[in-house]
Amino acid sequence: MIALALFTGFALILLGLYGALTNRDLIRMIVAFTIADTGVNVVLVAVGYLPGRTAPILDAAVPVAEAAARVIDPVPQALVLTAIVIGLGVTALMLAYAWRLFRARGSLDISDFTELKW
Amino acid sequence: MIPLSFLLALLVCAGALIAAGVALATASRATAVLGAGLVSLFASVLFVILAAPDVAMTEAAIGSGLTTFLFFFVMGRIRREGGK
Amino acid sequence: MSTRHILIAGLLGLLGLAFWHLAADYLPDAALNPTAAYYAAHAADQTGAPNLVTGIIITWRGLDTLGEVTVLFLTSAIVALVLAQSKAPAGAAGPGFLPAGELLATGTRMLLPLIALFGAYVIANGHLSPGGGFQGGAVLASGVLLALLAQPRMRIGHALLARVESVSGLGYILVGLAGLAFASGFLDTAFLPLGRFGALLSAGAIPLISVLIGLKVGAEFATILQSLEEGEDAAQEEDAA
Numbered sequence: 234m235i236a237l238a239l240f241t242g243f244a245l246i247l248l249g250l251y252g253a254l255t256n257r258d259l260i261r262m263i264v265a266f267t268i269a270d271t272g273v274n275v276v277l278v279a280v281g282y283l284p285g286r287t288a289p290i291l292d293a294a295v296p297v298a299e300a301a302a303r304v305i306d307p308v309p310q311a312l313v314l315t316a317i318v319i320g321l322g323v324t325a326l327m328l329a330y331a332w333r334l335f336r337a338r339g340s341l342d343i344s345d346f347t348e349l350k351w
Numbered sequence: 352m353i354p355l356s357f358l359l360a361l362l363v364c365a366g367a368l369i370a371a372g373v374a375l376a377t378a379s380r381a382t383a384v385l386g387a388g389l390v391s392l393f394a395s396v397l398f399v400i401l402a403a404p405d406v407a408m409t410e411a412a413i414g415s416g417l418t419t420f421l422f423f424f425v426m427g428r429i430r431r432e433g434g435k
Numbered sequence: 436m437s438t439r440h441i442l443i444a445g446l447l448g449l450l451g452l453a454f455w456h457l458a459a460d461y462l463p464d465a466a467l468n469p470t471a472a473y474y475a476a477h478a479a480d481q482t483g484a485p486n487l488v489t490g491i492i493i494t495w496r497g498l499d500t501l502g503e504v505t506v507l508f509l510t511s512a513i514v515a516l517v518l519a520q521s522k523a524p525a526g527a528a529g530p531g532f533l534p535a536g537e538l539l540a541t542g543t544r545m546l547l548p549l550i551a552l553f554g555a556y557v558i559a560n561g562h563l564s565p566g567g568g569f570q571g572g573a574v575l576a577s578g579v580l581l582a583l584l585a586q587p588r589m590r591i592g593h594a595l596l597a598r599v600e601s602v603s604g605l606g607y608i609l610v611g612l613a614g615l616a617f618a619s620g621f622l623d624t625a626f627l628p629l630g631r632f633g634a635l636l637s638a639g640a641i642p643l644i645s646v647l648i649g650l651k652v653g654a655e656f657a658t659i660l661q662s663l664e665e666g667e668d669a670a671q672e673e674d675a676a
Contacts, residue, residue: 234356234357234360234400234401235461235463236458236461237357237360237361237364238360238364238397238401239457239458239461240364240458241364241367241368241397243451243454243455243457243458244368244371245367245368245371245390245394246454247447247450247451247454248368248371248372248375249371250447250450251375251443251444251447252374252375254443254447255439255440255443256375258380260380260383260384260422260425260426260429261380261383263422264374264383264384264386264387264422265374265375267387267391267414267418268371268374268375268387268390271367271387271390271391271394271410271414274394274406274410275367275394275397275398278397278398278401278403278406279401280461281401281403282401282402282403282463283463283464283465283467284463286402287402288402288403288404288565289402289475289486289487289488290404290485290486290487290488290564290565291478291479291485291486291487291633292485292633297478297479297632300475300476300478300487301466301467301472301475301476302466304467304475304487305402305403305467306464306467306468306471307471307474307475307487307488307491308470308471308474308491310403310405310406310488311488311491311492311496313403313406314405314406314409314488314492314569315492315499315500315503317406317409317410317413317414318409318413318503318507318569318573318652319503319506319507320413320414320418321413321414321417321418321421321656321659322506322507322510322511322659323510324418324421325421325510325511325514325659325663326510326513326514326517328421328422328425328663329425329513329514329517329518329662329663330517331425332425332428332429332517332518332663333517333518335429335432336432339432339433341429404565405486405488405489405565405566405567405570407565408557408565408566408570409569409570409573412570412573412574412577413569413573416573416577416580417573417576417577417580417656417660420580420660421659421660421663424660424663424664425663428663
């Protein structure tokens with residue numbers, strides 16, 4: 234199951250990067266970036282998973298005394314939680330800049346933005 | 352005998368990859384955005400299978416909910432300005 | 436398929452090869468690493484939060500979370516700034532909304548209190564069950580989103596959102612300083628009694644910080660949504676008039 238999740242995550246990263254590099258439309262590049270973002274999160278959570286263990290929440294089923302032997306690694310989960318929230322912020326920023334570029338040029342095609350091309 | 356959770360994980364992973372493929376291959380911008388939202392939704396189910404309910408909640412609410420609407424808001428602005 | 440696409444596919448293929456080596460050689464650990472084991476063993480006596488993820492986010496890694504909400508605040512401010520500078524020329528942007536349908540308007544009136552209640556539940560139970568400030572804040576923001584969709588003209592004032600955001604941010608810092616004064620360090624939540632393990636009012640200041648983070652994150656997401664929503668320019672002009 235970990236191998237499956239790792240494979241999916243890596244495949245999502247590669248698909249997202251491919252889409253971001255080959256698309257010429259700004260909105261679709263941002264969509265591809267969010268897919269790659271999701272892929273990174275899947276990989277991180279999969280790395281924290283240990284087979285045969287349960288979620289890092291202690292209750293009647295997982296008493297405190299045996300917690301360390303029964304739960305999976307909570308640190309990557311906390312990391313990914315942060316990454317998802319920041320991911321939304323990054324997406325919002327990219328969209329705001331895309332909108333600014335559209336207002337300035339009336340186009341979302343990166344072929345029309347050639348100032349830095351050489 | 353393959354365990355049921357593995358089958359579910361297989362299904363979800365296949366769904367996520369297919370949705371990503373659709374999002375990147377489609378000609379319509381709106382379909383691409385919806386495809387990315389679907390990838391997030393499948394990923395959040397995968398997080399539940401991977402015993403990460405906190406992450407699953409966040410991904411479902413933020414990744415597939417709010418992000419999709421951010422895209423649609425910006426696309427609505429662009430359409431109103433006469434872009435395609 | 437141009438040469439450019441083939442070149443990109445080739446480069447990504449190399450990256451995929453690296454990924455393949457990482458994934459193929461990956462063996463899950465048999466036991467938790469020392470850090471995670473420490474967190475699991477000391478959840479009851481140091482944070483009092485049964486949900487280890489919340490304990491890590493709010494207490495052990497509290498400074499990272501403070502940085503994160505700061506980054507989010509900066510993002511919402513920058514989005515508002517970037518969009519405010521690109522105001523539509525007068526007359527170019529008509530009232531482009533379609534009025535919301537009967538179903539959406541009625542559904543919003545019914546669902547909005549429930550969404551707010553669910554958000555409050557997720558925030559308040561963050562240390563006991565999956566949830567916490569970030570998830571609850573996102574739920575609250577999705578309530579704002581629903582209201583925006585149902586009534587594009589109705590929006591929460593920027594002044595109110597900014598006030599909620601800054602007051603909860605200031606409160607977060609003050610709670611952190613209280614940890615410095617009355618417990619072992621900045622953002623240590625143990626200056627309030629830890630209480631009975633697993634009770635709603637327990638885990639020191641964690642529920643308090645959850646509420647503050649929830650309000651702050653909810654206000655920030657609502658600001659971002661309102662900034663990007665298409666009726667923004669028209670509404671700002673109305674405010675100015």
